[in-house]
Amino acid sequence: MAEWLEEGIVGTINGVGTVFLVLILIALVISLFKYIDRINFSKFFKSSGKQAVVEKVSPASDLALSTPKASLEDDEQLIAVIVAAIAASLETSTDQLQVRSLRRISPTNTLWNRR
Structure with missing residues (x-):
């Protein structure tokens, strides 16, 4: 009977110790x-010999892109996309x-960017 109790205590200590070590390891990884x-990361993913093609845009086309008509469209x-998604989820x-x-929210004021 005493041997079983001793083996049970050793197994419990091993199990709890392992769990705490894994939790400490997870906490360290999360803190990193x-x-x-x-x-x-751009230095790790540099393309060898490939260069990006930059298209020159005239100032007139910049004005055309910033008109309220394009924004309204x-x-x-x-x-339409939001309504379709809600309709699909509500069946x-x-x-x-x-x-x-x-109402548009600026990207700098979202909950994801707050620290």
Whole structure:
């Protein structure tokens, strides 16, 4: 009986010790995640001999891209995609859904960018 108890205690200590060591290792790996965005990965993925093709854009075409008409058209497409996704998740028709407002959030103010 004492041998079983001794073996049980040794097995328990080994199991709990292993779990804590793995948890400490996971905590160390997670703590290293903050350094990932400081690493410049572009030097690891340099293409050998290939150069990017840069297309020169005239100032007139820049004006055409920044007009409100293009923005409105993009908003309409965005609204259509959002409504279609919501309709698909609700398993209903898009006729029953109506978008009342669309508010853009700047990329620097999202919850993902807050630290």
